[in-house]
Amino acid sequence: MRTPFLIGCLLFSWYTTSAQIAIKNLLTENLKNPICIDAQNPRFSWQLTEKYNKAVIQQAYELQVDSSTFDNKSHSPLWSSGKINSDQSVYIPYSGKLLLSGRKYFWRVRVWDTKGVVSAWSEQAFWKMGLLSTPDWHAQWIVPASNDTVNAAAPLLRNNFSLNKKVLEATAYISSHGFYEAQLNGHKIGDSFLTPGWTSYNKRLQYQAYDVTSLLTEGENAIGVTLGSGWYRSPLGPYTPRANFYGDKTALLMEIRIVFTDGSTKIISSDKNWKSSTGALRFAEIYNGCIIDSRLEKSGWTNPAFNDQDWLPVRVMAYPKNTLTATYNETVKQHEVFKPIKIITTPRGEKVIDFGQNLVGWVKVTLKGHAGDSIKIAHAEVLDKAGEFYTENLRAAKAENIYILKDTVKRTFEPQFSWQGFRYIKIKGIKGPLNPDDFTAVAIYSDMKASGSFSCSNPLLNQLQHNIQWGQKGNFLDVPTDCPQRDERLGWTGDAQVFSRTAAFNMDVHNFFTKWLKDVAADQYKSGSIPYVIPDVFTNGTDEVGGSSGWGDVSTIIPWNMYYAYGDKKILENQFQSMKAWVNYIQKQTRNGLWVTGNHFGDWLFYSVNDDRDGISAITNKYLIAQCFYAYSTRILTNSAKVLNKKADEEYYAKLLTQIKQAFVNEYVTANGLISSDTQTAYVLALEFDMLPVNLRQQAAARLVKNIELYHGHLTTGFLGTPYLCDALSKFGYADVAYKLLLQDTYPSWLYPIKQGATTIWERWDGIKTDGSFEEPSMNSYNHYAYGAIGDWMYRNIAGIMPAAPGYKKIIIKPVIGGGLSWAEGKYECPYGSISCKWEIIANKLNMNVIIPQNTTADIFVPDFQGKTYKKFTVGPGNYHYSR
Incomplete structure (x- = not known):
């Protein structure tokens, strides 16, 4: 037997x-x-670099903040931290004088390394304070004078103003009831869509700020704003959608703060002097699409020369401003575009275009015809087995955009204040053959930076990663929605919590989830129960529609996952009372320490057989699942209390956790370790959440493997069991079984949908059955990211990248070799910089390249080419190569 050897090459030294x-x-x-x-x-946060790629560990820093630039300055800064002995380079709080509303501030930092070498001052960065209190707003809420209802034409609001000086700087602050799109002098303000975003509007309403300096001119100027129903009043919710949930009128709040070159200022605000009308956008709704009648277009209405003599004056309303909050999360923007890959005539003779990717957004279309021609574009995710356009799974959502032409001039159209989830479109009203150049699909999603990538030698796993990422893109649309196509598109809490760790690998979701979690707390019921969806549109805040295990646990699981991904304690501080209220709510529901009350979704969409005479449906007791999540949330709460130095809470919930686990064992586990629900999910949750005594864990893992064998190497888990399945197997020495499950390509499995042509993650394991028929249309989305939670295991195990400390201040690199893979590579942008690990097996030899970012340390575990043994190296920042 060949003796393994290892060579480790440090490509740059550290502690220089x-x-x-x-x-x-x-x-x-x-x-x-x-x-x-x-x-x-x-x-404030920053990253370190070094001119010659030598390693740096920060030992101290100094921060300075001022209200003017640091160039050629003789006076002392507004605030200086002084030299602080700390290696912390993320989330350092400002601790100076009171900051003023609307003011601009500048900051810079310098650092010392472990040898006392000091850097030069960084380049200066800046930030600008928002409008900090109600009195700071000069704008008034205004509403259109038109018949403003959810089914009526979209209101247009406008105002002219004059500037007689040269503008140095101008910032527009905008919020609305419903969606808004604003223009200055004919140019769109910003590049965001679906603003002001979706929050629990009656408690938290976001406003956005835009630098509009370049859009203003000396002389006459004009503002134009289009309003849409949006999430504010579009019918929301499946089966019986409720319109006007937050209110029945759209409204605008807007002001532009201008600083002139001579130092004087001016504020342009929404007020009684604005006017309103309607235009080409005759209807716009989230589920049903929009209607644009270009015959009614008001050309040039956002330019100063437009004649608005026939427009009606707006009304000023006394809507509250104390719920306004600045926007930190990334807004929705346009991203990838797709051209048709195929133009199809279906057996019914319908004209259909295939864009090759299930995406979320809309189609830009260039049209030419005659005045009054009506062009209809419908949307679908799949074709049926006969090749027909299939929309039954959209339920009541029409998902149709209609464009009415005003003349014979060729024009480009796209929807406004609506979007669709689709791969295919069906076109009615165009005579003659379709020209693929006239159609472009545009993907939209929250503008989060890509933070991770994964690839390997297996093309099916690469497609799985692709599908996971596109499921996230399509459903991270200001809130983490369950699906983007049917009459739902809601922030289902269970889906978000199971996917949150994978989400943080793929994209920087720090601000995205921080914002959404504030609405989790805002909409939490007084009892401590958590609604099924956030924002909560199922109730008015009095009746409680929530409290399900695995769904309500979003209030603890995501804050902890985000803290561990980004090292930001403030997330825990913000959410701690909500976390505590949820655990306390559960405790009040228990009987003899067991959570055996309430409504639970259980292991949603687990493997089941309709005519189950042999008892092979993988049914897991809902209350067993509830007890496991009760323990997990309590454990997270205990750990969070420790992080936040809340000693009394830490001790109380640690004791409670012991009682919860003992109650679980007493109720659900035999003396020999058999769990009463003998299912994969039962064993996975018991192992993952440490519900079993140490002496029963390994045999429970063996029972899990035996159960997988019973189903011929297939998983049977649903939404709650699936995210932890491969993780539990790996932890207890069955990584080979985890790989077999991952690479299984027959139903039920992760790869089965890919074999069926999926380009996103499906809601059901068999959304399309082996005979080409569909699962029942009432619950059959083809873009539903929950099962994509396996991505977390792929990053952590195949690529081997995981945090050893919150925010990756310390890193573990430990790839798991298996699955017949000859190579794999993972990259991740953590708060300190880029991490990467690539391994490759050539001629029974493993080569591994690792990058560890500045100001971090890592434990690198280098496997042999069979993955049986590891060599451990503790290192600092650097580029490393290992051969073994």
Whole structure:
């Protein structure tokens, strides 16, 4: 037998004495030079670099903040931290004088390394404070004078104003009831869509800030704003959608703060002097699409020369401003575009276009015809087995855009205030053959930066990663929705919590989830129960529609996952009372320490057989699942209390956790370790959440493997069991079984949908059955990311990248070899910089390349080419190569 050998090459040394340290990627509240911060103690982060790629560990830092630039300055800064002995380079809070509303501030930082070498001052970054209180707003809420209802034409609001000086700087602050799109002098303000975003509007209403300096001119100017029903009043919810949930009128709040070159200022605000009308957008709704009648277009209405003599004056309303909050999360923007890959005539003779990717957004279409021609574009995710356009799974959602032409001029149309989930479109009203150049599909999603990538030697796993990422893109649309196509598109809590760790690998979801979690707390019932969807549109806040295990646990699981991914304690601070209220709610529901009451979804969409005479449906007792999640949330709450130095809470919930686990064992586990629900999910949750005594864990893992064998190497788990399945197997020495499950390509499995042509993750394991028929249309989405939670295991195990400390201050690199893979590579952008690990097996030899970012340390575990043994190395920042 060949003796394994190992060579480790450190490609640059660390703790150098001649470092030329530089500082990059300066962020304020995780944003680059933001212009709307309403936190009185904003936090600063930075990354380190070194001119010659030598390793640097920060030993100290000094921060300076001022209200003007640092160039050629003789006076002292507004605030200086002084030299602080700390290796912390993320989320350092400002601790100076009170910051003023609307003011711009500048900051810079320098650092010392472990040898006392000091860097130069960084380049200066800046941020601008938002409008911090109700009196700071000069704008008034205004509503259109038109017949403004959910089914009526979209209101247009406009105003002219004059500027007689040269503009130095101008910032527009905008919020609305419903969606808004604003223009200045004929140009769109910003590049965001679906603003102001979706929050629990009656408790938290976001506003956005835009730099509009370049859009203003000396002389006459004009503002134009289109309003849409949006999430504010579109019918929301499946089966019996409720319109006007937050209110029945759209409204606008807007002001532009202008600073002239001579130092004087001016504020342009929404007020009684604005006018309103309607235009080409005759209908716009989330589920049903929009109607644009270009015959009614008001050309040039956002330009100063437009004649608005026939427009009606707006009404001023006394809507509250104390719920307004600045926007930190990334807004929805346009991203990838797709051209048709195939033009199809279906057996029924319908004209259909295939874009090759199930995506979320809309189709830009160039049309030419005659005045009054009506072009209808419908949307679908799949074709049926006969090749016909299939929309039954959209339920009541029409998902149809209609464009009515005003003349014979060729024009480009796209929907406004609506979007669709689709791969295919069906076109009615175009005479003659379709020209593929006339159609472009545009993907939209929250503008989160890509943070991770995964690839390997197996093309099916690469497609799985692709599908996971596109499921996230399509459903991370300001809130984490369950699906993007049917009459739902809601922030289902269970889906979000099971996917949150994978989400954080693929994209920087720090601000995205921080925002959404605030609405989790805002909409939490007084009892402590958590609604099924956030924002909660199932109730008015009095009747409780929630409290399900695995769904309500979103209030503890995501805050902890985000804290561990980004190292930001403030997430735990923000959510701690909500977390505590949820656990306390469960405790009040228990009987003899067992959570055996309430409504639970259980292991949603687990493997089941309709005519189950042999008892092979994988049914797991809902209350057993509830007890496991009760324990998990309590464990998270205990750990969070420890992080936040809440000693009394830590001790209380640690004791409670012991009682919860003992009650579980007493009720659900035999003396020999058999769990009463002898299913994969039961064993997975018991193992993952440490519900079993140590002496029963390994045999429970063996029972899990035996159960998988019973189903011929297939998983049977649903929404709650699936995310932890491969993880539990790996932890207890069955990584080979985890790989077999991952690579299984017959139903039920992760790869079966890929074999069926999926380009996103399906809601059901058999959304399309082996005979080409569909699962029941009432619950059959083809873009539903929950089962994509396996991505977390792929990053952590195949690529081998995981945090050893919150925020990756310390890193573990430990790839698991298996599955017949000859190579795999993972990359991840953590708060400190880029991490990567690539391994490859050539001629029974493993080569591994690793990058560890500055100001971190890592434990690198290098496997042999069979993955049977590991060699451990503790290292600092650097590029490393290993051969074994």
